[in-house]
Amino acid sequence: MTTFATFYSTWSEQLHNLLQQLCSAPKPPTTQDHLNHLNHLVSKLLSHYSEYYRVKAAAAERDVLDIFAAPWASSFEKSLHWIAGWRPTTVFHLVYTESSILFESHIVDILRGVRTGDLGDLSPSQFR
Numbered sequence: 001m002t003t004f005a006t007f008y009s010t011w012s013e014q015l016h017n018l019l020q021q022l023c024s025a026p027k028p029p030t031t032q033d034h035l036n037h038l039n040h041l042v043s044k045l046l047s048h049y050s051e052y053y054r055v056k057a058a059a060a061e062r063d064v065l066d067i068f069a070a071p072w073a074s075s076f077e078k079s080l081h082w083i084a085g086w087r088p089t090t091v092f093h094l095v096y097t098e099s100s101i102l103f104e105s106h107i108v109d110i111l112r113g114v115r116t117g118d119l120g121d122l123s124p125s126q127f128r
Helices: 006-026 033-060 062-071 074-082 091-113
Strands: none
Touching: 006 033, 033 062, 062 091
């Protein structure tokens, strides 16, 4: 099984090649062949990004913390994450915020004893 880091390395090289091809294409296209070639390159680039997000989503399904930690990112990219406000602990803040919002929206039902069908319905003895 390949890791996302391995995929990202290959994907990044392919992206670099696609961008070089795109930069070397005549701009603006002067013939129909140039236009067709440019459209083909843009289509390949969009497909390339689509593949990235598809594989990244699948990797997140397997191990979301690995995706948030971004071990494949360079030191420079990681520093940009920090400068932009992304911290690994942000995941915990997001989960806490979302769970408290969900809890607040169901507090009346919980107090009335309405069964929600989630882990909140478990009794203390069921945890043993």
